[in-house]
Amino acid sequence: MPATTPTTTTSTPGTALLKIQEVAAETGLTPRSIRYYQEVGLLEPAARSEGAYRLYDASDLERLRTIKELRDEAGFSLAQIGQLLEDEAARERNRERFRSSHDPTERRALINDARDRVERQIETLEAKAARLAEMIDAAKERRRHLDEHLAELEGGPDPHPERRGHVR
Amino acid sequence: MPATTPTTTTSTPGTALLKIQEVAAETGLTPRSIRYYQEVGLLEPAARSEGAYRLYDASDLERLRTIKELRDEAGFSLAQIGQLLEDEAARERNRERFRSSHDPTERRALINDARDRVERQIETLEAKAARLAEMIDAAKERRRHLDEHLAELEGGPDPHPERRGHVR
DNA sequence: GCTAACCTTCACGTAAACGTCAAGGTTGTG
């Protein structure tokens, strides 16, 4: 028995399964964080080795990178991330059910459900983006103001620049 | 001694000073959080009453609202918020020095310094915004896809919609 | 000048998100 392959039915041939440390190196997370994410239900490893080693596939890596991005870049809590990913998962599940359903009414219901979920995601994200945009605008306004001052200094080293047009 | 007025020199006449609970009501923060922000150096109350009550002015309120926004909307840690506000403060200080300096070279140096700081703020914020935008685009793409499906179902309740043009 | 309602400063408790050993099993390479 060569048995480098795990004992699961997730046989995606070309897909090499990685051990937790390799995943950590690949994603920039720590093994502890990855285990913790499993603990709080953010992702289950694709498989376990015979000796119970966690084994991760490509989609796991993708998911972990998503989690990390949501955490670092967007500053969401793990609970919020869980919500967002759960919505994703529900979307996938509905997709499956959708595919196997031939009743147009149910199909429409499933899609509408999915759409609502995506809509919620978008609203959550856009609210955050809007706030950020406001802050960015404020900062840019400050920068613009400073640039004005600089231009003034370049244009003519007037010892009393506050006299020409209301600097404040 | 009528002494409703504090014992500080920050005499901005029309500015009513608020006690911590009033500030809390006004900002949506808790008194504890406000004290904590002071503890970690995010803001000092404008004054103290005779009996050492914390008293806050309008600019304190503004600052607290900013902190809350950065915390809730942008998801920054208090440490990061401290950095951003510190940059702000440095900007103000430089502004003061700028006003009292009459050496054009130094003036330019001060403004350039300030500009660098603002630039850093903008970069930090825009990086975050960019990530968010990516996520929003992805979500919108999913929504668009779902809408397509819905349109297909509305247009004609075809029992085999997967036959018309590669649904996946 | 009494008292309710607020404030103060400790000080300990808590939830989230991990870090860090400890004790022991697994893997694969020589």
Add this chain to the structure above:
DNA sequence: CACAACCTTGACGTTTACGTGAAGGTTAGC
């Protein structure tokens, strides 16, 4: 098959960002 390098599951420690009293001063109204 020995053994270093990795993995497992606890379990306790740590930091951040507060919550929650406790013990005692302060303020404002009557």
